[in-house]
Amino acid sequence: MTNGSCDLFESGHRACGGCAAALAAKLILEAAGEDTIVVSATGCMEVFSTPYPETAWKVPWIHSLFENNSAVASGVVASLKKQGRSSKVIAIGGDGATFDIGMLCISGAFERGHDFTYICYDNEAYMNTGIQRSGATPYDASTTTSPAGKCSFGNPRPKKDMPMILAAHGAPYIATASIAYPADLKKKVQKAINIPGPCYIQVHAPCCTGWGFEGEKTIAIGKLAIDTGLWVNYEMENGMVTRAKKVKRKPVEEYLKEQKRFRHLFKPRTNDEEIAKIQQIADRNAEKYGIDIVLKK
Amino acid sequence: MMDIMEGSHAVSRAVTFCRPEVIAAYPITPQTHIVEALAEIVANCELDADYITVESEFSALSACLGASAAGSRVYSATTSQGLALMFEVCFNVAGMRFPVIMSIVNRALGAPLSIWNDHQDSISLRDSGWMQFYSEDNQEATDLHYLAYKVAEDHRILLPSFVCFDGFILSHTYEPVDMLTQEQVDSYLPPFKPYHRLDVKDPISFGMFASPDYYQEFRYANDQALHKAKEVIADYGREFGEMFGRDYSGLVESYRLDDADTAIIALGSICGTVKDAIDEMRDAGKKVGLLKIRAFRPFPGKEIAKALQGVSRVAVLDKNISLGSKGAACLEVKDALYGSQIPVLGYVLGLGGRDIRKKDIAAIVNNAEKGIGDMFYGLREEELK
Numbered sequence: 098m099t100n101g102s103c104d105l106f107e108s109g110h111r112a113c114g115g116c117a118a119a120l121a122a123k124l125i126l127e128a129a130g131e132d133t134i135v136v137s138a139t140g141c142m143e144v145f146s147t148p149y150p151e152t153a154w155k156v157p158w159i160h161s162l163f164e165n166n167s168a169v170a171s172g173v174v175a176s177l178k179k180q181g182r183s184s185k186v187i188a189i190g191g192d193g194a195t196f197d198i199g200m201l202c203i204s205g206a207f208e209r210g211h212d213f214t215y216i217c218y219d220n221e222a223y224m225n226t227g228i229q230r231s232g233a234t235p236y237d238a239s240t241t242t243s244p245a246g247k248c249s250f251g252n253p254r255p256k257k258d259m260p261m262i263l264a265a266h267g268a269p270y271i272a273t274a275s276i277a278y279p280a281d282l283k284k285k286v287q288k289a290i291n292i293p294g295p296c297y298i299q300v301h302a303p304c305c306t307g308w309g310f311e312g313e314k315t316i317a318i319g320k321l322a323i324d325t326g327l328w329v330n331y332e333m334e335n336g337m338v339t340r341a342k343k344v345k346r347k348p349v350e351e352y353l354k355e356q357k358r359f360r361h362l363f364k365p366r367t368n369d370e371e372i373a374k375i376q377q378i379a380d381r382n383a384e385k386y387g388i389d390i391v392l393k394k
Numbered sequence: 395m396m397d398i399m400e401g402s403h404a405v406s407r408a409v410t411f412c413r414p415e416v417i418a419a420y421p422i423t424p425q426t427h428i429v430e431a432l433a434e435i436v437a438n439c440e441l442d443a444d445y446i447t448v449e450s451e452f453s454a455l456s457a458c459l460g461a462s463a464a465g466s467r468v469y470s471a472t473t474s475q476g477l478a479l480m481f482e483v484c485f486n487v488a489g490m491r492f493p494v495i496m497s498i499v500n501r502a503l504g505a506p507l508s509i510w511n512d513h514q515d516s517i518s519l520r521d522s523g524w525m526q527f528y529s530e531d532n533q534e535a536t537d538l539h540y541l542a543y544k545v546a547e548d549h550r551i552l553l554p555s556f557v558c559f560d561g562f563i564l565s566h567t568y569e570p571v572d573m574l575t576q577e578q579v580d581s582y583l584p585p586f587k588p589y590h591r592l593d594v595k596d597p598i599s600f601g602m603f604a605s606p607d608y609y610q611e612f613r614y615a616n617d618q619a620l621h622k623a624k625e626v627i628a629d630y631g632r633e634f635g636e637m638f639g640r641d642y643s644g645l646v647e648s649y650r651l652d653d654a655d656t657a658i659i660a661l662g663s664i665c666g667t668v669k670d671a672i673d674e675m676r677d678a679g680k681k682v683g684l685l686k687i688r689a690f691r692p693f694p695g696k697e698i699a700k701a702l703q704g705v706s707r708v709a710v711l712d713k714n715i716s717l718g719s720k721g722a723a724c725l726e727v728k729d730a731l732y733g734s735q736i737p738v739l740g741y742v743l744g745l746g747g748r749d750i751r752k753k754d755i756a757a758i759v760n761n762a763e764k765g766i767g768d769m770f771y772g773l774r775e776e777e778l779k
Binding site: 131132133134136143144147148149150152154155156157158159160161162164165168169170171172173174175176177178179180184201202204205206208209 | 415416418442443444446447448449450452453456457458459460461462463464465466468482483486490592593594596597598599600601602603604605608
């Protein structure tokens, strides 16, 4: 194996066709290289990559529980330090492990300043257990525990701002990324693992099974999220936003209508009121991160 | 040389001599004196360890798991609610076969809230796959840490271990302790050699999921290792005795049991009181003896059956209760004696720090002689109205 080989996350795993999380794992290891130890949380990625006695991981890999990957990573980092070993440590978890059940462990590890990179593959719900809502589920998305119905438009709350929470912990580097922009994602991974201290990357990982679109559209959906302003790719260094990907924004309908999780906003009739609220979320993102391309007159 | 030391400080000194590379712990009464002392020891460079001040017991054990996987000898300490919060990680550490050593400063579990001693915390984790040692006094509490590391890290075993000692009764009590020196501990306990570790030169996956085709064999292997530990405890306990004069080869230990009619079975610091009570009862002509259980996991069922062969009755003292059933030791002793005609009577007592005196032991023996047992002992009747 050579450093940067795409073989570090091997094919033949059990992910769905078009799985963004699998693509994220491959890209993360391409960027990080073979001198990397991965600590996974329970979730889709852990399950589809390591059915005993097979593993897709060609770097040292450990999974303990759902909510403790950053605490386990703290221990790995401490041990490596005592042994004088310099391997990079990356903790990987889905949005359920990151935003919800593992929040305490992440907060503790970031506050203590352990030198590792936490990467959340954010597919915006508990996909491994069957598409239940998480703190990362966007406003109005229909999931199995936030179903749209006669008196429900789906998930009643907007997505938790996890990067900002970790920025408040004093993390030196925080970034959002998307599998739709592989080069950008890899660049951010390389940057994070080489910055001392706890760094965080949140990777938008569209889930064809959970969101309801065809597997070949994963990249296109990821791009639409960015093009509508519902997902912003940005970097924060020492608490300040230093870079954000600018776009010529499209209306949010173009993103929403492609996914079954939002179909109740279009059928039996278009719900203009709710779509307007989602457009507001995109508008606020655009303003907050300054992503709108303004043509010079 | 004997030092007069507080139990917690004796244990933290013993842990220091074991040279853990990573310590992760969260403060909880009555464990705090151990972790405070260790923090001071690390702060003064008397131990070259990384001390992770985690945000919860859950993370304490999770960090120990990670550090053990990366190849370090690790240590934690907790009690009661802290151990309960670690429940999920405890099973995981054992299943992944990491030789984590954790002091359990035994304390009751709420509700109602109690900071005082009983054994409900560690006993409730009896199915988790960890070895469990119980200490009669602070000498044993310190020595058992050396033994626990040596057995746990043996490549035939690779299991975590609790070293239990009673909250306040031992942890906060000053007793004479014969502390080994660093050189003595080094001569007994070799440096940690992990069986596998997270290493980029030899990448392997830890903690994969097992389908029904594989899961049961992992559990079997875990159980086999725990049974095998009986033999390894005996060997290393004997070696300890040969080197330092205190023999820990027995998973059980008897006191004046040879010609006893009534055998008392107990764990932990209560054994000291029981021994004094036995001396008094012997002086009064009653043939009473004690069988102390030092290792509750692995459970020494055969050793217990053998030791109790000649007795007429057995009184089991349990500082725990499997609610809706009986005390844990009572149940297991009944199992060990199944097929014999020896009556086994259980007494749940001393919960939440209720004091047990010599006269209580004498009263329990009187009850046992009359066949009265399988009961809570020492209830305040006026509180039950």
